[in-house]
Amino acid sequence: MAIVVRTATASFFKSKMESKKECVECAQPIKLRAKRCNHCASYQSALRRYLQMIVLTTGFALTTLTIYLLPPVKEMIEPQKADIKVSVVDSDFKAISFMIANVGNQTAAITQVQLETKAESGYHSVHYLKSDIDHSLLDPGKAKIVKASNGYLVPEAVSHEVRQMLANQNIKLEESCELVIQYIQLSGTKFYKQFPFACRLIDRGDIKIPPEK
Numbered sequence: 001m002a003i004v005v006r007t008a009t010a011s012f013f014k015s016k017m018e019s020k021k022e023c024v025e026c027a028q029p030i031k032l033r034a035k036r037c038n039h040c041a042s043y044q045s046a047l048r049r050y051l052q053m054i055v056l057t058t059g060f061a062l063t064t065l066t067i068y069l070l071p072p073v074k075e076m077i078e079p080q081k082a083d084i085k086v087s088v089v090d091s092d093f094k095a096i097s098f099m100i101a102n103v104g105n106q107t108a109a110i111t112q113v114q115l116e117t118k119a120e121s122g123y124h125s126v127h128y129l130k131s132d133i134d135h136s137l138l139d140p141g142k143a144k145i146v147k148a149s150n151g152y153l154v155p156e157a158v159s160h161e162v163r164q165m166l167a168n169q170n171i172k173l174e175e176s177c178e179l180v181i182q183y184i185q186l187s188g189t190k191f192y193k194q195f196p197f198a199c200r201l202i203d204r205g206d207i208k209i210p211p212e213k
Contacts, residue, residue, distance in 0.1 A: 082102050106140060107139050
């Protein structure tokens, strides 16, 4: 009788063991048809494990991006500096108007605006301009329209309409003028940034403009 009981018990446990399998991740015994381990929560299907990995990776990336975009964290990671951008708006032979913006994260001290030209002959000229932003501060995220001149003739920028018309005909204008902005970082470092644009050169840069009547 005892032998029969032991045999039955052994058969019972054997059948139980045969109805189980090892988890592909933690190797713990789980039910034969289990799709997910009750020990480590891993999916047993290769496709499901792959999808789970994508979800976890995406979640980690989004969490990292969210933390980075928080203003205090972003300020600690990104370098602290001013970054000046300029776009010429309009000009004639008397003055030039341009938009200036600080897209950096620190204030910039604008010290000088100048216009440099280079003719095909190789002649190079520099026009030192006066504007209302000389020796002024430009805060981060701020932009303004500036008009600069020096009382003398300066090159005239080619209008946006003409540039667009020529671009539609696949004609590229030579950018023979540069607007140069000199500014100082909060650290005391001086920067010169050049912004080239197409212009109409003048024969002489020292011709005085007659006073307006």
